[in-house]
């Protein structure tokens with residue numbers, strides 16, 4: 001039996017009221033800084049990235065300097081963000097590609113962006129929406145979880161959830177909604193202990209109302225982050241179901257047991273902001 005989806009206008013009104021401050025959490029001053037910060041946010045919190053980037057951008061303020069960076073020095077500057085060997089290689093590759101193909105500037109279209117080292121669809125959409133104001137709705141781990149719990153999508157890949165959300169909501173609201181859903185996932189709709197009792201969306205949410213099982217219980221989402229792969233190597237995304245023995249209790253009431261270890265990847269679908277535990 002398919003349940004009616006929450007009306008977009010109702011959801012958006014609640015989210016606007018709850019998160020008037022929703023915005024990109026990665027500190028950046030221009031498109032170059034944003035794409036670099038987004039790549040660094042793979043498997044890393046935005047807060048940690050924001051502690052790292054001031055020194056990084058002081059030393060490597062543009063594509064030209066990054067293209068000529070020493071791998072060892074760059075690794076030292078970004079080490080605290082984790083996976084720094086691959087990230088450093090990707091960043092140098094990014095700088096070199098921007099210099100070779102785009103005059104040192106970050107391009108503003110999806111196809112060109114995703115051809116850059118370390119940049120997949122999610123990272124590209126983060127850059128397009130936040131740096132260029134292009135409507136996009138990149139799906140990170142929080143949006144993936146919240147959208148499925150709200151019954152907005154049953155898809156099992158970030159790209160398909162993104163497509164469902166884009167069909168469901170007006171294009172002019174995509175950027176705002178992206179930030180609001182991330183805030184909601186971080187602050188209320190936690191992966192393990194969603195605060196349904198305190199959730200402004202409870203009466204709109206089939207999972208919170210106990211009408212359906214939590215789609216995240218017992219689901220293991222494995223996504224190889226794009227920003228962590230070596231430059232120029234494309235990778236497949238895949239999802240896996242966890243052991244069937246994993247329980248999937250509904251979230252129904254105010255008090256509910258923690259979900260049985262929903263093990264989502266916590267960084268961008270492409271290794272950038274999308275799937276970081278921001």
Ligand code: SF4
Nearest residue numbers: 189194196199205208
């Ligand atoms: S009611 Fe619960 S499951 Fe639904 S969006 Fe709110 S916190 Fe998440």
